Amino acid sequence: MPFPPGDMLAAFGTYMRFQGLGQALAERHPEIAHRIEVAETAPLYLKVDLDGKRGVLLSHVRFPYTIMWGLTGPDLAADTSVLPLETREEALVDAVHAHVTAHLTGTPVPSPWRWHENEHSDLTELADLLDAQGVVVRRVTAGNRYSLRGPYYAPELVSPSHPAPHVDAAVDGHEVRISLKPRLGWMVDLWCPEVDLWTRIDLNGSLGRPLSPVPGVSRAALSVEDLAELIGDGPRAWEIEDVGDVRDESADGLGYQDLFLTVLGQLGTFGFTDVHEGDAEDPLRSEHFHIVLHRPEKDLSAPALKALNGEAAAAGDDVPKRLMVIARSGLSKPAAAFADQAKAFVFQLDERTGRLTGLHARAREVLLPRDKPDCQ
Template sequence: MGFPTGDTLAAHGKWLYFSGLEQELRERHPELAHRVFFNSAGPLLYVKVRLSGESGIVLAICRLGHAETWTLTGPEPDGLPSVWAPGTPREVLIEALAAQATARLAGVPVASPWRWDESERSEVTELADLLVEHGITVRRVVAGNRWFAYGSGYAPELDIVESAQGNLVEAESPGGVVVHASVTPHLGWLLDRYLPDLSAWGRVDLNLALWGRSRPTPGMLSPQADVKQIAELIAGGPDTWTQDIQLAPIGLYTPPTPFGFDLEEAVLAQLPLLGFSDLKAGDGDALVQSDTHHVVWRDRESKTLSKPEVERLNGVAAAAGTERPKRLILITNGWLSRPAAAFADQAGAFVFHIDHDTGRLDAVNPLAREAMPPRSDPRKHGAGAS
């Protein structure tokens, strides 16, 4: 008798996993037990909670693009599935399935946070709930679950949001204004508005909008943030915002002449749009002046900056402060080694790469990436739950 092949063992392991899902779903939710069905014969294994007749909420493993994902699919043939990463714990999948089925059977919206494809409450699920109360359509919420489907329900595509973007809510007001509110580990809350005529995102100064004063560094620290006030600001829409709090998109910078760019002009045309609000033209040897940051230029196109170099520059930046140390903003046409990037994050330093042809800035270390606006075009994502 031959030993089973790898494919046979994998198929049997998958069957056992689905069988366990069925059993645990019945045990956790006895009120749904008579509706639970396990399609054990295949070829597609799935667990279903029947709603009416053969229609129901189906939990299965599907391939979207090049990746296999857990998907929760409702009875609507053109609806987008709820997508969960392959490593999602079994109890989370069970509760997500039960929440979807229970809501459908009761004829009510799916309870938060499950309606946002999240297993735990967070600041972004709270914001999403508040926006719905204001009549705002929430397109997507990203926190613990960073996988989601978009496009057509008949041929959905997969997107995975990188952790540098933080936890986020993308929403659309009745007037078609799309906003992107995110909370990042180091910078706190950021709010960006999509400008379709420019195909770009422009930042909203949350500190100025809510507290009447700007911070010299992007973001509004989470302990200072009031999620309810952020929701009310978004619900009010751009018509209620002053021009002072709406900043132009950083990605639209172009040199004023075809003969290259002025370094100081390029920096001042972009970094303040991210929320570095106290930067101004330099004096003497200083590239740019600031009471909070020390801005340094390093020409390293053919060389990666090492950790000792960044440590030295950070020390120079700290010493440049009079009453308190300044934080380093490093502009370079080169890149950082991995240890240098890790140190820059630890020291609270922002490192930006400047394109030698266009003068456009891009983030190098993770902290600087937190300060950047969203990259994706929201028009490719359909509206989500509301």
């Protein structure tokens, strides 16, 4: 007997996956077992009947470069979640059950599933609190980074370019992005439609706290409840940083003074509150940071960065300074790892535009989003 071809084995494996999901759903949530239907032939799906006509459907959705789980309620696009194929079985069946129960009882889909997430987190808690205040929560991106855009009959799969977990929301007509950065904590960015750019809200200033020289507020220093209250209070409660001006590339580039004024503006917008203009020899100065302009075009190595970090430690009068490097070059992988360990910030400078790019994880966390809000 010839061995079955690969596509036949794959199809049988998919069939068994759906059968297993149906069985798991019935065992985990027996009160809806009589409503479960699993297709026996292609196209395969798991359906939970609601009223004989409508249902909640779990199926595979094919996109140009990938296949996802699609969880669709009777309201089509308004209820559709997309989840990676590697999503755990328990998470899939609990998501189906949450949507079914909501429709059967006439209640909203509960959190975290209403936000297209499978697990509770600080971000889903924040979304719940904002929603309770009347804030429009547009998107929660925590464990599930995927969403759909466009009409239900031709959806486009979206994976945000913004790497950190975040909540997008609209407050009094203003679009905000609340991020929880792994190393730096909470940051809130505000979209400025008049210039098509993001700027940053100074959380410490908005809360009446002393300014911090480093962007972000740690999760331990700011509760989800206090953050939600601040966001819900709207623009009247926010201290907003000036928008950093990064010019388009020109034939002549920027002059020396304009270049560093552009860098200074960006650092201020990021939330580095004690970086200020210096002189011709040291154009950027700070009480907290030892700022180095690295002009060679060769990538910074780990030994070179460690030497600069030693200079920074010796530069402080009472306490060691932290290192900030503005470089023309890149950064080796070992140097990037050391920069994160030393809590330094290393940025690459585009001398034609003045734009700063983060060269390691901690530096990338302070950058502003580059994508427009979904509503734009």
